[in-house]
Amino acid sequence: MTLVADKSILLVEDEALLAMFEKNQLEQGGYIVTHVSNGENAIQLIIIEDKPFDLILMDIDLGRGLDGTQTATEILNHREIPVVFLSSHTEREIVKKTETITSYGYVVKNSGFTVLDASIKMAFKLFEANELTKSKKEHLETVLHSIGDGVIATDSDGKVIRMNPIAEKLTGWTHDEAVGLTISEVFRIVNVKTRSMVENPVDIVLRTNSIVGLANHTVLLAKDGAEYQISDSGSPIKDLNGDTKGVVLVFRDITAEYNVQSQIAKQANMLNNVLDAVIGTDFNHKINYWNKAAEKIYIWKAEEVIGRSVMDVLKTDYLQLTSDQVIEKVNLEGSFIGEVVKFAKDGSIRNIEINQVLLNDESDLPIGYITVGRDISERLNAMNRIRESEAKLTQIIESAMDAIISVDQSKKIILFNGAAEKMFGYESTDIIGQGLDRLIPMDFRSQHDSHIDSFSKTGVSRRAMGALGEIRGLRANGEEFPIEASISQISVKGEKLYTVILRDVSVRNLSESKIQKLLHEKENILKEIHHRVKNNMSSIFTLLTLQARSQADTSIQTILYEAAGRVKSMIVLYDKLYHSETDNTVSLQDYFPDIFNEIVSIFPKNVEVKMDILEEPIELNAKLLSSLGIILNELITNSMKHAFNETTSAEIGLRIFREGKKLYLEYSDNGVGIPESVSLEHSPGFGLQLIGMLTDQIEGKISIVRNPSTKFLLELTI
Template sequence: MTIISGKSILLVEDEAILALYEKNQLEQGGYQVTHVYTGENAIQLVTRQLHPFDLILMDIDLGKGLDGTETATQILNFKEIPIVFLSSHTEREIVKKTESITSYGYVVKNSGFTVLDASIKMAFKLFEANELTKSKKEHLETVLHSIGDGVIATDKAGKIIQINPVAEKMTGWSHEEGLGLQINEVFHIINVKTRQKVENPVEIVLKTNSVVALANHTVLIAKNGLEYQIADSGSPIKDLNGDTKGVVLVFRDITAEYNVQSKIAKQANMLDNVLDAVIGTDFNQIINYWNKAAEKIFLWKAKEVIGKNIAEVLKSKYSHHSNQEVIETVHQKGSFIGEATLEAKDGSFRNIEINLVLLNDETELPTGYIFVARDISERLIALKQIKESEAKLTQIIESAMDAIISIDSSKRIILFNGAAEKMFGYESNDMIGKSLDSLIPESFRNQHDKHIDHFAETGVSRRAMGALGEVRGLRSNGMEFPIEASISQISVNGESLFTVILRDVTVRNISETKIQKLLHEKENILKEIHHRVKNNMSSLFTLLTLQAKSQEDQSVQTILYEAAGRIKSMIVLYEKLYHSETDNSVLIQDYFPSICTEIVSIFPKKVDIKLDILHEPIELNAKILSSLGIILNELITNSIKHAFSDISKPEIILKISRDRNYLSLEYSDNGIGIPESISFENTPGFGLQLIGMLTDQMEGKVKIQRDERTKIILELVI
């Protein structure tokens, strides 16, 4: 009886309960089982080669996505591995479909663990099959050189003179029917692979006068159409003088042996493609099998180690046992699974997981051992990295300044870091397993439970700090305090785990209260300053306007009105900035209509203003608007002072447009226009000089355009 334990099996089953049942049975049977729900996950595991599997148990129906047969096809395209299909179907067409993919087995679900275990073990009995094949091959060679089962005798012309009962059965011809016929009429043979006719051995013997045997893969086709894989030999029948008088043809049915041989060849090929080293020895631990993986892992070629003692080739040091203890365990229990360090051919060492199995013959007597070795060096490195990562994560959590608390689905605490200990006044060991309610004031508990339940239902993975609204905590001394919290959730084995990060905001709330008070005081001070500045500027404007009205000298009056206009532009801008929602900018659609109206209203002369301002809202900062306000004051003042002396209905037109990043201001009036001799480079007055300087300051361009109406065009980059 062959004992197999520790083999790695990938179970592909979409029914969770059934998969759990099958996994438990297999693990109780000594197998290592990995379970996935979908064909896509199975393909990913196998192709990534992160975990080598010895066999796959494949459910045919896998729900959505790939079914079992499609998954098996893709896996076998990547890697040769035994696949046993599991299904509740027994329809012939389904079974036939799986056989076209792989023929390692088809097990009907609920057939029992005995059937399943037997099907699995068929894939792992290569060594016993090899031993059986050797024995049968020796017997077959003896039979091939003896009379055998079927005998047909011919004369020297190749005509049949005798057929024995076994030959009658295999050829379908009776002795009476075949007597006198040519051998080719009764003994019809072809090549099993090419299906081409094979030269009859009787004819060869008659030509060569020597004993001949059939080539491999020869098939005998009987009279009724049945086919037999045969082995035969032809020998000349000689008289006393040594002359050939005929031929005796001896053959036997080796169909069963041929099938076994084919199966063994497939299994040998399978073991040569597995990732685990498979080593076979006799009972004295002399190596008689060494697969490709063993060559790759231990660097010894099979031809170098066959016939040597395994202890001489692989120096082993087991983790917790001596070599003698391992052998004694195998003899007592039938197998041993453990870890060892083995030395390879180049002197380097491999960390190996070993499964050592005792092989018995049909009479239960031990005949040898099978060593299955898996290189776990990379796995041990990965395990070390995981432990180091866990240690770093623990240090990070413990060094965090915020309290970190994790709870399970029943709201029991499973993590309580050092900051949480300081915040709440409890030791971590005292809080593990306790309800989270002990850290929450009673008035908040019901609300908090509802929030956790709702958060779990939403499926959202995390909520940011402060998104939970007002939260309060309860210290060990009974004192309540305000908390800012964030929450996240993950699912582990189907259970939701929640982690909250808490920050004590007691000090911050006090500071914020003080800040709000200071801001309120600052706002009151600013309002008072604004009120005083506005009053002072308004007083200056009023004084200048009154002074202008009291002057009889027209030039002096105009100068005072100009000064009043400049102050008025500042007053309007200041007022707009004060009521603006932004820090230091005002909409041009809000500023220009107001400033035009206010400046015109200063002068006694009534002037009509037409505004054409684009609808797209544009904000400019106070510095630019202040310069534009002064420029507009100079233009309006200049028009009233010089352009309208003989105009009964004076009119000013202001057009503001935009082309990408350029803002254009086009100013004109229906007055007498600006003389050709006057420009921004050559002007006797202060107004145009001021406009030119302010434009340069804004890095803009200004020009005078003399068409039907004189226009001042100002362009700025915004």
């Protein structure tokens, strides 16, 4: 379960008021939220300052500088972190652009906190599942390559699907050469004395569905002609339902051990240095030698067991034969190699691989037995961990909602999960080993091959969903359908393996078509209600003004006039935009004289207005003008509230001038001035705080000049 109490979110939103609202909602939902207003600050926090965040909530349109998708791309190049895009845009090309960057979510603004919260939590779950899958896979590969014995895995047909480096060394076959061959081609074993072929352990496991050990005197014939005396065991690979899906064959080179054991009686004093337990008995099984490794493994000291029957000291369970059968086999054949379970002095269990041989004297008469035992408990535990890790990885892949398909370098399918079965209508058993072309329409196959070949040359490990562009799939029933795909590649022993994650977008495409139709209808509706919006705002302004004039309390009057002024700034801007011939821009000279006079006229106090506005025509966008209008309203309101209590001839002024690429707005009044204790950074009132926030939003600078009269100087780059 994803908890939010300790989850930190970086909110990247350039709209100050909207950011305040979103930040408040998220914090009430239990998240820790940090807000920045542009992409550059987000990159500074995450990449440069290395601040830890669990998720980024990214607005797409960030005004000047980097947009949301550019910012997300830069961050994801340095940090693995889920990104959820937040935007008022629903256009298909914008949504599709974000999906090429990340697949963690896209939330339309004003969808409500419930939708936003659910999207964030789903992003956390997806990110955790992706990280778990990657970790489990890396762990599985590390364990397999760390085993000191040769390991070969086969499928249910006895064909090689995996080999570790030790297996490559002993068989003489590389992993790439062996994959797809039958086990009998790669793992050729004969009897050391008769040189006749020995039945392969994998075939025995598949036939009996049980763990088996190798027969005595077995030699592995390597591809390069080398021969190794080996011991091994074969175990079935079972899925979660208990069905055998293949075999794991584990073997090791015991050539040196085999040669040493023939001379063990003469070299007994040297055996205390070996790591394997070495036990010598007479023909009646009385212990006459017990090395240091035997003391460590079985916990019995040599002085405690010498002269006692080994059968009394070490209780032994043979996996397939009885104790008498093993002794008989040793007496007849000279040795026995296999796995047994032994119980140490304290009753604890030891999994032991033993090599028991008949010891003869110089006249070749039997005089006793030598047993060499290796504790393989850890190796068996490692094998179990491999099986468990593989089962978990398989379960994760099978539970994925998207189709996951892996192909080898020749584009033959080697992995086909449950979602892929549902999407394409093939059973995995029918499609594994087939060419990927079976899933691709005929007219797209050459293009798809070129996509993969081109991706292979890039060296990039992953491409996100949609990076391959719009492609189509082919179901078993011949139906073509649109899909999106992400692709990744890894290199295993020099061979590249490719994995694609596919998503059927048929339903989504239909939905997008419906959305476009609805958007067209909404545009017509917006045109219809455009005029009504202006009338409604005018009604609100009138009501606020009338209410203010009816109040006896001057503080309440001021609050209502202040609110009316903000509405008035919007009405003026809206009216200018409505009559503007340009797209979403208004002339500075056309806007500021009107709004300045309109806001001043709201207040009952008689104030003289002086304006000095440059004649050079300058067009500004509505977003910037809206912020400037609110700032101007706050400045005028501040003067009306505080500046003219002791002034009879009140006067305010607005001067707008330009120097190079800088545009300056200078607001002044002839009132009592602003105390030194009050500043934009340390203001108890909401008005000055709002001015500061809006100035940051439009990337401007504002300062207060107190002498000889109070002035506010706002600097903008245009």
